[in-house]
Amino acid sequence: MALVLEGIYRSFGPVRALDGVSISVAPGECRALYGGNGSGKSTMGKIASGTLSADAGSIRVDDRPLAAASPASARELGVGITFQELSLIPELTAGENVVLTDLPRRFGLLRDRKAEAGLAAGELRKVGLARVADQRVELLQTGEKYLVELAKALSRRPRYLIIDELTATMHASEVETFAALLAEFLANGGGAFFVSHRLPELRRFCDTISVLRNGKLVFDGRLADVGDGELVQWAGGGQPDDAAAITSPHAGKTLMRLSGIRPLASTPPFDLELCAGEIVGIGGLPDQGQKSFLRLIAGLRPPRDGEAARIGDEPLPLGSSAAVAAKGVSFVSGDRDEMVFAKRSIRENMLAPFVSMKGRELPGDSEITAALDRLSTRHAGIHMPIGSLSGGNQQKILVARCLLMNPRLIVAEDSTKGIDVAARNDVHHLLRDLAHRQGAAVVVTSSEDQELAELCDRVLVFEGGAIIADLSRSAGTLSAQTIVSAYMRQERAA
Amino acid sequence: MLRPVWSHSAFPAGILALAALLFALAVNPGLLTTASMIGWSSSQLGLWVVVLGQTLALMGRGIDLSVGAGVSFVNVVAIALFETGYPLSAVILACVVLGLAIGAANGTLIGILRLNPLLATFAMSFVLLGLTLQIRSAPGGMAPMEAVRFMNGASLGIPNAMLVFLGVLVVWSLIAASDFWLKLRATGADPQRAWNSGLPTARLRFASYMLGGGFVGLSGLFVTLCVGAGDPLFAQPYTLLSIAGAVIGGVALNGGSGSGFGAVLGVIFIGLISDVALGIGASPFWQQLIVGCVLLAGLAAVVLSGGWLKARNDRISREMLAGGGRT
Numbered sequence: 001m002a003l004v005l006e007g008i009y010r011s012f013g014p015v016r017a018l019d020g021v022s023i024s025v026a027p028g029e030c031r032a033l034y035g036g037n038g039s040g041k042s043t044m045g046k047i048a049s050g051t052l053s054a055d056a057g058s059i060r061v062d063d064r065p066l067a068a069a070s071p072a073s074a075r076e077l078g079v080g081i082t083f084q085e086l087s088l089i090p091e092l093t094a095g096e097n098v099v100l101t102d103l104p105r106r107f108g109l110l111r112d113r114k115a116e117a118g119l120a121a122g123e124l125r126k127v128g129l130a131r132v133a134d135q136r137v138e139l140l141q142t143g144e145k146y147l148v149e150l151a152k153a154l155s156r157r158p159r160y161l162i163i164d165e166l167t168a169t170m171h172a173s174e175v176e177t178f179a180a181l182l183a184e185f186l187a188n189g190g191g192a193f194f195v196s197h198r199l200p201e202l203r204r205f206c207d208t209i210s211v212l213r214n215g216k217l218v219f220d221g222r223l224a225d226v227g228d229g230e231l232v233q234w235a236g237g238g239q240p241d242d243a244a245a246i247t248s249p250h251a252g253k254t255l256m257r258l259s260g261i262r263p264l265a266s267t268p269p270f271d272l273e274l275c276a277g278e279i280v281g282i283g284g285l286p287d288q289g290q291k292s293f294l295r296l297i298a299g300l301r302p303p304r305d306g307e308a309a310r311i312g313d314e315p316l317p318l319g320s321s322a323a324v325a326a327k328g329v330s331f332v333s334g335d336r337d338e339m340v341f342a343k344r345s346i347r348e349n350m351l352a353p354f355v356s357m358k359g360r361e362l363p364g365d366s367e368i369t370a371a372l373d374r375l376s377t378r379h380a381g382i383h384m385p386i387g388s389l390s391g392g393n394q395q396k397i398l399v400a401r402c403l404l405m406n407p408r409l410i411v412a413e414d415s416t417k418g419i420d421v422a423a424r425n426d427v428h429h430l431l432r433d434l435a436h437r438q439g440a441a442v443v444v445t446s447s448e449d450q451e452l453a454e455l456c457d458r459v460l461v462f463e464g465g466a467i468i469a470d471l472s473r474s475a476g477t478l479s480a481q482t483i484v485s486a487y488m489r490q491e492r493a494a
Numbered sequence: 495m496l497r498p499v500w501s502h503s504a505f506p507a508g509i510l511a512l513a514a515l516l517f518a519l520a521v522n523p524g525l526l527t528t529a530s531m532i533g534w535s536s537s538q539l540g541l542w543v544v545v546l547g548q549t550l551a552l553m554g555r556g557i558d559l560s561v562g563a564g565v566s567f568v569n570v571v572a573i574a575l576f577e578t579g580y581p582l583s584a585v586i587l588a589c590v591v592l593g594l595a596i597g598a599a600n601g602t603l604i605g606i607l608r609l610n611p612l613l614a615t616f617a618m619s620f621v622l623l624g625l626t627l628q629i630r631s632a633p634g635g636m637a638p639m640e641a642v643r644f645m646n647g648a649s650l651g652i653p654n655a656m657l658v659f660l661g662v663l664v665v666w667s668l669i670a671a672s673d674f675w676l677k678l679r680a681t682g683a684d685p686q687r688a689w690n691s692g693l694p695t696a697r698l699r700f701a702s703y704m705l706g707g708g709f710v711g712l713s714g715l716f717v718t719l720c721v722g723a724g725d726p727l728f729a730q731p732y733t734l735l736s737i738a739g740a741v742i743g744g745v746a747l748n749g750g751s752g753s754g755f756g757a758v759l760g761v762i763f764i765g766l767i768s769d770v771a772l773g774i775g776a777s778p779f780w781q782q783l784i785v786g787c788v789l790l791a792g793l794a795a796v797v798l799s800g801g802w803l804k805a806r807n808d809r810i811s812r813e814m815l816a817g818g819g820r821t
Contacts, residue, residue, distance in 0.1 A: 051690055072692040087690040091683045091750050092676070100680055101692045103673040110671045132815065139811050152691070 001062050002026045003079065003160040003191055005048055008057035010040075012388060017043045018054075019215040025160065025191040025208075030182065032202045032223060033195045034231065035212035036392070036420040041195050042084065044212065045162040048193065049081035050074030061160065075101070080158030082149045084165040084195075084391075084418060085337075090138035094129065095120030097137055098152045123155045124148070128177055141287050143174040150178060154185070161185065164195045168418045169447045171286045172484075179205065197420045198448075199228050232421045253277070255441045256316070256409060260306035261296070263289025264465030269306055272460075272467075274409070279435045279442040281456035283449060284487045289465035290445045291413065297443065298331040298411040299324030311408060322356040328408035332398050334417030339398050342387030346372075346379060349386045350401040363404045371403040375426045392419035399427050402434060410434055412444040416451065428455050453480040461486040501807040503744030504756025506796045510742065511759045514766035521773040528648050535655040536646050538765045540565060540717035541732055541739070542758055543662055547597075547709030548736035549757040553675075554702040555682040555749030556604055556611035561710050562733035563622035564596045566726055568714020570626050573635035573724030582641055589715035590708060596622065597707015598700070605700030619733065626726045633725040642722040655720060662712065666754045669705065678702050682749025738789060739764050742796050763792060 004024040010017050018040045025031045035041045046052040048059060053069030060066070061077040071081075081087075088097045095117060104115035117133065124130045127147040132140060137148065146166050153161060163182075167175050182192065182205060194206050202209065202223065209226065211219040211234045218234060219226065256274040267289070274280060282290045295301040297309060299321040309316040317323035321331070330353065333339050341349055350368050354360055363371075368382055375396045379389060386394055395415065402410055412431065416424040432455075434440045446452050452459050459478055461469035469486035471478040499505060519525050525534070544561050551558035568589050575585045596618075603614040647654050669675055681688040681695045689695045717729060736757075743760030745752030767788045771781040 070692075071690055072694060075692045081690075083687075083690060087687045089680045089683045089687055089691075089750075092680060096676060096680075097691075100677065103676065105673055109673075110668065111673050111676060135811060135815060139808055139815065 003048065003062075003193075004058075004060045005044065006058050006060070008044065008047055008059075009055045010043055010047065010052065011055060017215050018047075018212075020057075021212065021215070021217050022057075023193075023210045023217065023220065025193055027159070027189040027191050028186055029208060030186055030192045030194055030206045032206035032209040033193045033212070034197075034202060034209055035234065036422055039212040039420075040215040041212050042164055042390070045081065045164050045193060045195050048074075048160075049079055049162050051081065051083075072101075075156055075158070078157075078159035079162070080153040080156055080160070081162040082146070082153045082164060082166045084168070086145060086149050088137045088145060088149055088152065091136060093134050093136055094124060094140065094148045095133035097148060098123045098155050100152075102156065119155075123151045126154070126181060127151045143170045143286055146170055147174055147177060150181065154181065159190055161190060161192045162195070163192055165197070165418045167196065167198070167201055169286075169414065171447070175201070197418070197424075199231060199421070202231075255311065256297075257310045258297070259308050261293065262304050262307060262465060263292040263296070263462065265304065267465030270467060274441045274443065276408075276441055277435050277439045278458060279431060279444065279456045281452035281459040282443065282445045282462055283452050283459050283483045284462040284468075286447070288462040288487075290462050292465070293462070294411050294413050294443060294445060297324075297409070298329060300331065325353060325356045326358075328405075330402045330405055330407040330410045332402065332410065332412045332415045334395065334414035336391060336394050336398075340386055340394050343385050345383045346386050346389075346397060347382040349397060350382075350404060353401065353405055357405075367404060371400045372397065374403070375400050375423075375430065392423045395419050396423055396426060399430055403430065406438065407434075407440055410440055410442045412442065414445055414447060416446065424451070431455065449480045449483040452483060453478060459483055463487060498807075500803060502756075503752050503800070504759055505744075505803070506799045507743040507756050507759040507763060510792050510795065511763040511766065514763050514770065518766050518770045518773065521770055525769075528651050528653065532646055532648055532653040532655070534765075534769065535653045535659070536720040538762070539645075539655045539659055539720055540713045540729060541735060541761050541765065542659055543709055543716060544713035544729075544732050545736040545739050545743075545757045545761045546662070546666055546754050547706035547713070548740050549743075549745050549752065549754045550669075550678075550702045550706035550709070551600075551611070551615075552737075552740055552745050552747065553682045553749060553752065554678050554699045555685060556699060556703065557615065557737065557747070558600065558703070558706060559612065559615040559733055560596070560600060560619040560622055561706075561713075561736055562730045563619040563626065564593065564707065564710040565714045565717055565729035565732055567596070567622045567626045568592050568711050569718050569721075569728065570630040570635075570724040570726055572715060572718040573637060574629055576637055577635055582638060586715060589718075590711045593707045593709070593711015593714065594704055595707065596710060597704040600707065601700035601703030604703060605696045605698075608696075623726070630724050630726055633723060633728070635724040637718050637722045639722075641719050645716070645719045655716070658716065662709075663755075663758075670754060674698070674701065679750050682746075683751070735761060735764055738793070742789075742792050744796065744800065764789065767792075 002024045006022045008018050008021045021044060033041045033044060043052060047054045050066060050069050050071045050073055058065060061079055064077055066074055066077055098120050099116055104112040104119060106112045120133050121130045124133050127150055129144060129147055132144065137145060140148065146169065150166060167178060170178065186192065196202055206223050208221065209223040210217060213234055253276045254273045255276040258272040260269040261272060262269045282293060284290060292301060296303060296307065296318060299318060303318040307318065309318055311327050314327065316327055341352065347368055351362055354362055365382060379393065386397060399415060416427050431442050435442045444455065458472040460467045461483060471482050524530055544565055547561055548558055571592060572585050572589055575588055600615055600618055603609045604611045645655055649657060677693050678698050681693060681698045685695055739761030740757040741747060742763060743752065743756030743758065745757050768785050771784045776784060
């Protein structure tokens, strides 16, 4: 009785993603599937769930083979998966999504909407989201979408579950919901592969671990037997990031003046100054206006009445991303669907922002290669399509292109979402270089308070579109704990 | 949860069709007499039915450029069968089966072999046109007189063509209430995610074309019985009219959203403006221009108002969600 993958090989074009990997998970076991970007762990999860076919190797679910690579047959055998990129149809309601593959029928043909609603409400109640059953998924917040994805995977009562980076963008309370469901699932004899980069969560949820590196299995055993240092090295080398980071010699000179800012329509406006050479984090509970604030200064959302910004001595033309970019503002998002031209080459993706900067000379191939080398990104040449790389490597390339542009302000929205510790450190070092050496201002959001505390010189905590705390490293008030207590206090008061 | 009527994808088309109807009545107050309704509905029935087939193809992120040729093909085959002496009931069955077969051929090319829907059905339209011209190269032939008289008649003051169409709409509402329809919408909205969810996307797209072919068959049958003759080119304009009508009716060209009723309102709008252009006595050379301009305006109105209505609706839903979250 186990989900067994044996001798799995898989190549994507010239890149060998999996090289004879064998792993298994038994009922009641939660096994971490861990590795760096491009290590093959997500590929492994997709093969186990029938979403991708293996070039060679066998998949057996409780001794029954998964013959054809199709999610439908894997589900039949009792394997469920939550996709990092979600399998929810945005246009359908949360309820419809959850029961989509098992719709109750009348007369063998028609939808039984009453039974359907009951079924959906029952499944959604488990993740505490029965109230969104009739809402289209595209309207939900990110963390809620991942909980609906979980409800959908669990609705078929799978015996084995592959959990791919589900918790990456969840808020702490949502992770608790997930933790309770996972515990119940395991207690009822389910087995799970837990794919994640976050060491504290691996430690919390998993007893055993399989570590992949460059498509090969490098460790298989009890998680308690390995230390964090080893795990980070397996994920691609490098040490855990040093929280006591360099502080900036440039800090102090005001780069940007924002006035009348209203991240949410309902909040009173505030003014804000951003300094050159400073990394400012925007924290708080999910969806408190952080995204709206970032999108405003990146020119991606139209300004509300009274909102204005100046960069240096000039006004910043809010509401036009091209005009804002031309003033030296670079935007990076962790949502790769939104950022990457998947079918175009790495080179073209790196040059894409220059299109809006008329009169600027395009960097040559040697400059592009040099920027990539600083991030130790694995790639088969800058003329390969960027879509052939793993998500983490795509993300690094998006950040690396800021190096070429030499921006005055970098707006990074959850820019380390779903990438491993080593890659995250690379991204952090790059952002610090840009701020502290080149004197750019950097504004970041992250779903992890720890990351904000490590990376930033100053963190603004948002609540309902207003700044409720201003924590700074130089004043000694900045730590993950102070960020959490800032927004938790508000939550309790509300 | 009850959605406001204006949030429905067919709402702009409904407004347009109503406005066109009022305008048509102003131009021709006799429009609602039984005689004129008979003439109008029997000339439009084929288009009303075939747009439902087009909607099925569009919903699964496909398109069908062969519907016009398919209707003509069914039309000439039906006339040929009548001329060989087959009874009406056999011909009705043959039309539906033939339509399903055309749809199955398209569905195999697109759903199973994964050819590009635009090119596959474009090529198919020439195959069908070639076959049609083999059977009948010029208009002619005759359908049974009593059937033609029925389709061009009325019961209790309501044109029979409209009653027949009501029957077709009943069939359509069964499709729209089926689990197949929801799964097809999911497939059209995002084929990859639908497949990842475990839906048989290839089979669903195949079925959408095959079922759509059934409506092509019905359309061919009704054209035959309304017109009473075979014409290899009669239904050629149906292809693009049905696509334009469906889009005006709120069906997304890239799949996943819209409704058959909206699509029907869309083609009714197109039919009405053609009538109006005729009714105001413009020269035939100006008619095309007028119809084209009104079509463009209608399309723009639908696209612009659709975006605005969706944003408004989304905002209200979000506010309701946020409100619910706090309590």
